[in-house]
Amino acid sequence: MRGMAMIALLCCTVGAGAQPVTLDFDGPLPQGWDACGAELVDGREGQGLLVAGEAAPSMPMPGFFTGGFDITLHVRHERSMADLHFEELVYLNHDTEDLKNRIMLRKRIGTDRILFAMTNNQGKTKGEIFADDWYAMQSGPLDWAAGSWHELRIVASPAQGTAALYIDGQMVASAEGTQFPEVAGTLCIGNWSGRSQALAVFDDINIAPVGE
Numbered sequence: 038m039r040g041m042a043m044i045a046l047l048c049c050t051v052g053a054g055a056q057p058v059t060l061d062f063d064g065p066l067p068q069g070w071d072a073c074g075a076e077l078v079d080g081r082e083g084q085g086l087l088v089a090g091e092a093a094p095s096m097p098m099p100g101f102f103t104g105g106f107d108i109t110l111h112v113r114h115e116r117s118m119a120d121l122h123f124e125e126l127v128y129l130n131h132d133t134e135d136l137k138n139r140i141m142l143r144k145r146i147g148t149d150r151i152l153f154a155m156t157n158n159q160g161k162t163k164g165e166i167f168a169d170d171w172y173a174m175q176s177g178p179l180d181w182a183a184g185s186w187h188e189l190r191i192v193a194s195p196a197q198g199t200a201a202l203y204i205d206g207q208m209v210a211s212a213e214g215t216q217f218p219e220v221a222g223t224l225c226i227g228n229w230s231g232r233s234q235a236l237a238v239f240d241d242i243n244i245a246p247v248g249e
């Protein structure tokens with residue numbers, strides 16, 4: 038009985054859904070994790086996750102996501118950003134099955150800039166667009182050297198109506214809006230439903246509720 042009580046307590050804690058989820062690729066991975074072809078390689082510390090080729094790793098987005106989120110991840114490309122100019126690099130993509138409630142963190146083809154965009158659960162295809170502009174949050178040109186590690190962080194607070202993109206600890210873009218994702222779906226890491234790749238090693242991904 039005591040064991041059962043412990044399990045019930047654990048389930049309750051997980052069910053509350055406010056606990057951050059960390060992926061360091063050195064220990065257990067979250068429930069529902071699907072590596073889908075991604076390989077473990079040398080990471081920032083210990084192992085990291087290489088997403089290239091046909092790899093399309095994904096996991097369920099934690100339920101607290103709809104109350105706001107603070108997601109940090111670390112990436113390393115083998116090639117310089119200048120050399121990747123004509124690649125589309127997808128770092129994170131979140132969608133529900135109806136392709137709404139999207140968040141997207143990616144470098145678009147033909148640019149050296151990283152874009153953070155999101156939608157709500159209304160409207161067509163992409164839903165209503167955050168801050169009425171899908172391109173509201175975009176970094177300046179990046180000149181990352183081959184093999185260098187970088188930190189990407191996206192923060193969204195529905196309570197405050199704000200969102201921001203940080204790169205290597207600096208806020209590079211922010212926007213105000215009211216159209217936040219409303220349903221938790223699938224978080225794809227380094228791919229957009231398998232269509233585009235990050236060509237990167239990922240490590241130390243932290244998915245947390247937004248701070249006060």
Ligand SMILES: [Ca+2]
Binds near residue numbers: 061062080083240
């Ligand atoms: Ca690691």
